[in-house]
Amino acid sequence: MSDYSDKYETVIGLEVHAQLATASKLFCGDATSFGAAPNTQVSPITLGHPGTLPKTNRLAVEYAIRMGIACNCTITQNNYFARKNYFYPDLPKGYQTSQHTTPVCDGGRVLIKSGNDSRFIRLNRIHLEEDAGKSIHDMDEVYTCIDYNRAGTPLIEIVTEPDLHTADEAYQYVTEIRRLVRWLGICDGNMEEGSLRCDANVSIRLKGEQKLGTKVEVKNLNSIRNVKKAIEFEVVRMIELVESGGTVKQETRSFDAATDTTFAIREKEEANDYRYFPEPDLAPFMLSDAFVEGIKKSLPPLPEQLLQQYQQQYGLSEYDAAQLCMDKETADYYNAVTAISNNYKAAANWITGPIRQYINENKLDFGNFPLTPQQLAGLLQLVDEGSVGFSAAATKILPELIKHRDADALQVATAQNLLQVSDSGELELWVNQALSNMPDKVTEYKKGKKGLIGLFVGEVKKLSKGKADPKLVTGLLQEKLK
Amino acid sequence: MNVSVIFVSMEINDGVFNQLAHLARLRFSEAEKASIQHDLQRMVAFVEKLNELDTTGVDPILHMSNSVNVWREDVVEGSVSREAALANAPVQDEAFFKVPKVIKK
Numbered sequence: 001m002s003d004y005s006d007k008y009e010t011v012i013g014l015e016v017h018a019q020l021a022t023a024s025k026l027f028c029g030d031a032t033s034f035g036a037a038p039n040t041q042v043s044p045i046t047l048g049h050p051g052t053l054p055k056t057n058r059l060a061v062e063y064a065i066r067m068g069i070a071c072n073c074t075i076t077q078n079n080y081f082a083r084k085n086y087f088y089p090d091l092p093k094g095y096q097t098s099q100h101t102t103p104v105c106d107g108g109r110v111l112i113k114s115g116n117d118s119r120f121i122r123l124n125r126i127h128l129e130e131d132a133g134k135s136i137h138d139m140d141e142v143y144t145c146i147d148y149n150r151a152g153t154p155l156i157e158i159v160t161e162p163d164l165h166t167a168d169e170a171y172q173y174v175t176e177i178r179r180l181v182r183w184l185g186i187c188d189g190n191m192e193e194g195s196l197r198c199d200a201n202v203s204i205r206l207k208g209e210q211k212l213g214t215k216v217e218v219k220n221l222n223s224i225r226n227v228k229k230a231i232e233f234e235v236v237r238m239i240e241l242v243e244s245g246g247t248v249k250q251e252t253r254s255f256d257a258a259t260d261t262t263f264a265i266r267e268k269e270e271a272n273d274y275r276y277f278p279e280p281d282l283a284p285f286m287l288s289d290a291f292v293e294g295i296k297k298s299l300p301p302l303p304e305q306l307l308q309q310y311q312q313q314y315g316l317s318e319y320d321a322a323q324l325c326m327d328k329e330t331a332d333y334y335n336a337v338t339a340i341s342n343n344y345k346a347a348a349n350w351i352t353g354p355i356r357q358y359i360n361e362n363k364l365d366f367g368n369f370p371l372t373p374q375q376l377a378g379l380l381q382l383v384d385e386g387s388v389g390f391s392a393a394a395t396k397i398l399p400e401l402i403k404h405r406d407a408d409a410l411q412v413a414t415a416q417n418l419l420q421v422s423d424s425g426e427l428e429l430w431v432n433q434a435l436s437n438m439p440d441k442v443t444e445y446k447k448g449k450k451g452l453i454g455l456f457v458g459e460v461k462k463l464s465k466g467k468a469d470p471k472l473v474t475g476l477l478q479e480k481l482k
Numbered sequence: 483m484n485v486s487v488i489f490v491s492m493e494i495n496d497g498v499f500n501q502l503a504h505l506a507r508l509r510f511s512e513a514e515k516a517s518i519q520h521d522l523q524r525m526v527a528f529v530e531k532l533n534e535l536d537t538t539g540v541d542p543i544l545h546m547s548n549s550v551n552v553w554r555e556d557v558v559e560g561s562v563s564r565e566a567a568l569a570n571a572p573v574q575d576e577a578f579f580k581v582p583k584v585i586k587k
Contacts, residue, residue, distance in 0.1 A: 023558050024554075024557060024559075029554070029559035030560065038564075038578055039564045040561070042561060042567045043560045056554060059556035060556070061553075087507050089584060137584070137585050140575075140580065143580035143583060144580070144581050144585070145575075145580055146578055146580070148567075273501070273505060278542075280544075282552075283552040284544045284550050285550055
């Protein structure tokens with residue numbers, strides 16, 4: 001394949017559907033929870049009974065705007081829903097209610113990692129629409145079984161421009177979208193349960209060509225890994241097709257996760273005629289500047305801002321900053337600790353080191369992690385002032401603090417006799433003892449084998465049962481061995 | 483906010499008729515077709531009467547009332563029992579609505 005990467009350019013546009021984390025549906029009060037018994041979260045509105053009247057869920061609109069603000073979109077002031085008419089049994093009304101003409105968020109961009117760099121992917125739009133029900137084809141010999149629980153669940157569809165050029169960029173893009181929707185609290189981002197779904201439009205063209213090639217739409221991408229795998233497969237398939245004299249057909253394909261391949265599910269039918277028109281049952285909505293501004297003010301600091309702040313104000317490395325911004329819970333925790341402690345670097349090391357390890361081992365997350373920021377700040381201070389060593393702090397004090405929310409680091413260190421001795425009289429006794437325990441090594445050291453200092457420090461550590469401040473001990477040893 | 487007027491001076495010829503029938507997923511006999519085609523043409527003429535009005539500068543109506551921002555708060559309410567939901571279904575199994583198979587295996 002590598003021989004063709006100079007010849008062809010891949011062009012990818014992604015459509016991501018995110019299920020909004022509202023309690024009720026977009027136009028009626030049915031619950032939206034996943035996994036309920038079939039057809040138990042339905043009302044006459046969901047089922048499209050005559051004479052019913054839908055009403056827009058204000059929170060769903062607010063969630064869509066949150067995403068729009070985070071992606072730097074222009075928020076549309078005058079909005080109305082449209083009917084997208086088509087027949088399919090999972091669509092009980094015979095039309096989907098969608099923001100065809102006035103997407104609530106226009107334009108925008110998403111920052112992704114691309115190789116060692118970052119770049120913006122341009123968005124076309126983010127609009128609100130309702131989800132369809134679920135069709136189950138393999139449960140009954142003769143019939144398709146329909147569950148309307150999901151019908152009417154609020155979605156946002158996030159549409160990029162054809163702006164991505166590799167499978168890896170697509171992977172990074174969906175990863176970033178998932179982080180953002182979770183960060184904003186508008187979607188749980190769970191691809192396995194279908195809360196986040198991705199369709200990829202893929203085409204190839206000769207390098208330098210301006211016109212887009214014929215695109216293929218790939219569906220059924222139920223994990224971020226599969227987004228990447230499907231695009232990788234599709235690009236190879238298209239290039240091989242074109243290189244062997246064929247042409248790419250416009251069609252819809254589905255990804256088969258068992259074989260990492262795609263297969264055609266339908267050729268492009270004659271252009272669909274959805275006969276969009278304004279939904280007469282729903283009042284239009286107008287978004288005032290004040291309303292949008294209020295939402296903007298309620299947003300948490302976004303990962304992009306925090307990454308900058310951590311590096312520029314706190315002096316963290318790009319890597320550490322990125323680790324802390326992996327999810328909002330981690331960043332919140334770090335922010336809570338650094339609000340009461342200025343050990344910025346140490347706090348980052350602890351959170352991305354021993355604490356992350358504890359959390360992973362115990363299958364927790366920072367949202368339900370029992371150690372309070374106050375406890376951690378206290379522990380950081382003890383280590384910082386040299387009262388306890390890092391290893392005693394991580395292996396002995398930390399587990400105690402996690403078990404007892406009301407314990408503080410100093411109490412635990414005192415109770416367990418872990419406070420380091422910095423009294424020089426006491427230290428000197430241990431140092432003398434250590435040196436007299438290994439006269440041969442002392443001779444070697446004096447002959448120039450300076451690396452042995454670590455051995456002496458270790459011996460003092462042993463004699464003091466870890467209580468001797470290693471920095472002071474090293475100084476004292478160097479003095480004695482002159 | 484442009485709502486396009488679809489049937490301006492439109493002739494309901496065979497092509498238009500067939501497309502409408504396809505979109506509505508309906509089939510007609512030749513006799514029915516002639517009669518419905520005739521009715522449709524009269525409906526179009528009826529509506530086209532409106533073209534005589536000058537609507538320059540008049541915004542299309544999006545909603546019958548002047549209301550805007552008619553919101554629901556995000557509260558769970560109003561669902562019906564599954565039994566009630568399935569009551570009108572031609573085929574059901576007390577859990578699912580059942581429809582003719584929509585994909586071939």
